[in-house]
Amino acid sequence: VQLVESGGGLVQPGGSLGLACAATGVVFSNYVIRWVRQAPGKGLEWVANVSSDVEFTYYTASVKGRFTISRDNSKNTAYLHMSSLRLYYSAIYFCAKGDAYPPGKGTQVTVSA
Secondary structure, X not given: XXXXXXXXXXXXXXXXXXXXXXXXXXXXXXXXXXXXXXXXXXXXXXXXXXXXXXXXXXXXXXXXXXXXXXXXXXXOEEEEEEOOOOHHHOEEEEEEEOOOOOOOOOEEEEEOO
């Protein structure tokens, strides 16, 4: 199973950024996909989930209304659109299937003026 995150970068507070998670070696449509993040010196923090059929999405309170998780099962890809970014959103963002530990290297998001 390989999940490769992309789309990170440097953005100013209040800006927007879109992340992607491309999956190979897995029946992508069978799994819930999670986005999690790890800020410097901290542990993994859950950010959002999208159900396998795209019907349900869930968000941690601090990103609700700012982030949108989605997926395209035909492309084996999940997405996280982030808007109104805050300084403390800076972290490495990972995607994972189900309850598994994120297998990839993540993508760095830095929010800075």
